[in-house]
Amino acid sequence: AAGVIQSPRHLIKEKRETATLKCYPIPRHDTVYWYQQGPGQDPQFLISFYEKMQSDKGSIPDRFSAQQFSDYHSELNMSSLELGDSALYFCASSSYESGQDYSGANVLTFGAGSRLTVL
């Protein structure tokens, strides 16, 4: 079965540079979520999109922006990178219409993550 695809898997950037992460959700999933997981930390919710519109916003810095495109893929843009931005960035997708087994639960399927290292 198709999973959530994230690219790149690894990215190394210098301070003050810009990075873009991409996420391709499971086909027919209409909601995309971005999470940031620092070393030894729990995943922190950044932002989510439903049908290409932002649906919720968490602890996303102003230096970051994201969008969901017409083909439902999403991109997370990070500018003026800081050392503290080094983390694993996860994308997840779900279907608002039904849970994975039509129970109504919001089952998020996560990608393998993109590891960003800022030097």
Added chain:
Amino acid sequence: GEDVEQSLFLSVREGDSSVINCTYTDSSSTYLYWYKQEPGAGLQLLTYIFSNMDMKQDQRLTVLLNKKDKHLSLRIADTQTGDSAIYFCASGGYNKLIFGAGTRLAVHP
């Protein structure tokens, strides 16, 4: 805001049962979830429970929910070395899930 808390570490012997506990604050969550994360990997959904249920069993996994106390637990029967991972409980709705800090389960012979 919403908060989810877990104990950070659990060590068990292979073959024993593991119980991972979680408390949450968001009483509006319709479902509560357990995810597993192995080193360097993404989060994998293990199971979830509807907030009106007290218990759900899925093979070696048993989820208990005390809605009054906002307490959720995950019991893994016959714990194996392959169960060593970080286990996250999560609450929330369609716009987002909030995760706890994760419980690192170590299984030793």
